[in-house]
Amino acid sequence: xxxxxxxxxxxxxxxxxxxxxxxxxxxxxxxxxxxxxxxxxxxxxxxxxxxxxxxxxxxxxxxxxxxxxxxxxxxxxxxxxxxxxxxxxxxxxxxxxxxxxxxxxxxxxxxxxxxxxxxxxxxxxxxxxxxxxxxxxxxxxxxxxxxxxxxxxxxxxxxxxxxxxxxxxxxxxxxxxxxxxxxxxxxxxxxxxxxxxxxxxxxxxxxxxxxxxxxxxxxxxxxxxxxxxxxxxxxxxxxxxxxxxxxxxxxxxxxxxxxxxxxxxxxxxxxx
Amino acid sequence: xxxxxxxxxxxxxxxxxxxxxxxxxxxxxxxxxxxxxxxxxxxxxxxxxxxxxxxxxxxxxxxxxxxxxxxxxxxxxxxxxxxxxxxxxxxxxxxxxxxxxxxxxxxxxxxxxxxxxxxxxxxxxxxxxxxxxxxxxxxxxxxxxxxxxxxxxxxxxxxxxxxxxxxxxxxxxxxxxxxxxxxxxxxxxxxxxxxxxxxxxxxxxxxxxxxxxxxxxxxxxxxxxxxxxxxxxxxxxxxxxxxxxxxxxxxxxxxxxxxxxxxxxxxxxxxxxxxxxxxxxxxxxxx
Numbered sequence: 001x002x003x004x005x006x007x008x009x010x011x012x013x014x015x016x017x018x019x020x021x022x023x024x025x026x027x028x029x030x031x032x033x034x035x036x037x038x039x040x041x042x043x044x045x046x047x048x049x050x051x052x053x054x055x056x057x058x059x060x061x062x063x064x065x066x067x068x069x070x071x072x073x074x075x076x077x078x079x080x081x082x083x084x085x086x087x088x089x090x091x092x093x094x095x096x097x098x099x100x101x102x103x104x105x106x107x108x109x110x111x112x113x114x115x116x117x118x119x120x121x122x123x124x125x126x127x128x129x130x131x132x133x134x135x136x137x138x139x140x141x142x143x144x145x146x147x148x149x150x151x152x153x154x155x156x157x158x159x160x161x162x163x164x165x166x167x168x169x170x171x172x173x174x175x176x177x178x179x180x181x182x183x184x185x186x187x188x189x190x191x192x193x194x195x196x197x198x199x200x201x202x203x204x205x206x207x208x209x210x211x212x213x214x215x216x217x218x219x220x221x222x223x224x225x226x227x228x229x230x231x232x233x234x235x236x237x238x239x240x241x242x243x244x245x246x247x248x249x250x251x252x253x254x255x256x257x258x259x260x261x262x263x264x265x266x267x268x269x270x271x272x
Numbered sequence: 273x274x275x276x277x278x279x280x281x282x283x284x285x286x287x288x289x290x291x292x293x294x295x296x297x298x299x300x301x302x303x304x305x306x307x308x309x310x311x312x313x314x315x316x317x318x319x320x321x322x323x324x325x326x327x328x329x330x331x332x333x334x335x336x337x338x339x340x341x342x343x344x345x346x347x348x349x350x351x352x353x354x355x356x357x358x359x360x361x362x363x364x365x366x367x368x369x370x371x372x373x374x375x376x377x378x379x380x381x382x383x384x385x386x387x388x389x390x391x392x393x394x395x396x397x398x399x400x401x402x403x404x405x406x407x408x409x410x411x412x413x414x415x416x417x418x419x420x421x422x423x424x425x426x427x428x429x430x431x432x433x434x435x436x437x438x439x440x441x442x443x444x445x446x447x448x449x450x451x452x453x454x455x456x457x458x459x460x461x462x463x464x465x466x467x468x469x470x471x472x473x474x475x476x477x478x479x480x481x482x483x484x485x486x487x488x489x490x491x492x493x494x495x496x497x498x499x500x501x502x503x504x505x506x507x508x509x510x511x512x513x514x515x516x517x518x519x520x521x522x523x524x525x526x527x528x529x530x531x532x533x534x535x536x537x538x539x540x541x542x543x544x545x546x547x548x549x550x551x552x553x554x555x556x557x558x559x
Binding site: 106108110125126 | 333420431
């Protein structure tokens, strides 16, 4: 079933709040002579799966690195819950970053720690919980994601899918409001990719997080996406719901869809 | 009238652009190197200063991670004890042989103890202990941080609102500055023991004279000079190792290069700093 068919999730608590969780306005980033982001503007909708797609080298990962302020953009604004963060110092960014969780492409688990310590890390860093309470929370999180049996394994001993689950468990440890997934299905087989998609959707439903998913896996995009933004050579070419995206008149969007083997008819027939 | 029927006008040949004489390739390469080397040098100093500034800023801010500091102290200090002790023993023994052999020519072999003591405490102990720490702990730090960088683990720390300089760099630099002086003292003791072993037990010097010479000629200023150097060396070695690992790029090959650069730069920095500090402390040497 496509996300379009599922419709947007309900959320009474969110209704009273701004439906836009994060706004990007006129974002620019240059590396030497090469301007990767050339005035990017788009919205991230609260409580939904927001998908950022684009060809390789279109600036998706650079975009995400600016969103979470791993890098400082050259110009433009990033507004999270009404607060502009693009010019904040590292110290001022500490509370802002706690709103975010990130699942990296290669999971980025700390390889010197076992799974349990990876997930407990944030709780030890940012809370005053006793070790007994931390243990309860960590094991509950691992259990919810189906990896409790791997609690004392090192990341090197895990499969790709399990690493992703642990990375999600770690990112969720402090119950962030926004969860960013950087190409979560890259390098995974189709079955594991589908499992990861289900995981993203389950996580959003269960914890009510706003998800930003960077992807060029179109099957995955239409399976879980509620709002799709297409980045083309550093500018936003199209943005909207899956239906709006499929109906986009932009020749670049059409070209991207065709190259991905996606047609409007197929998607509306729910056979993505 | 057609153009063909016009009489030919005497024309001067059009000016031909003289081809520029290309500079020899070796000269171009030399010029580029002459420009690039100072730029790289000052760029490197800038990177180190930037990282140091961040380390001071974040090191003074809570949270103070005592556990990480203890782990770094154990890694830099305790785990380097064996290799530093072994190096000290053999340096002392070799130095003992050379001094007795050399001084015998003047009938002054009894002075071996005093020279061994001064040389070890002032120079050999801090320099060799730092080189060993650089080779063992510095290279490991550079590799570990480099691997963390290229696998996004350092970015992951940042996204978790944990400053990576505070978490990874600060404890290591403090550990370097604290543990290298302690290792230097260990080097001093084992080095002098090694020299005693050779000079007294093997080459037959009088044990009382050897010990008295060490006590008479080696004073607190010599030891302090060595310890001051050790603080600077330990700090520099760990800062350089962290700088190369922390900013590594280019996958596994990049991590390898970062480690090599860290060890080479550390070794050169120790020797250059040694001259500078010795010159400042003694008031000689032009600085």
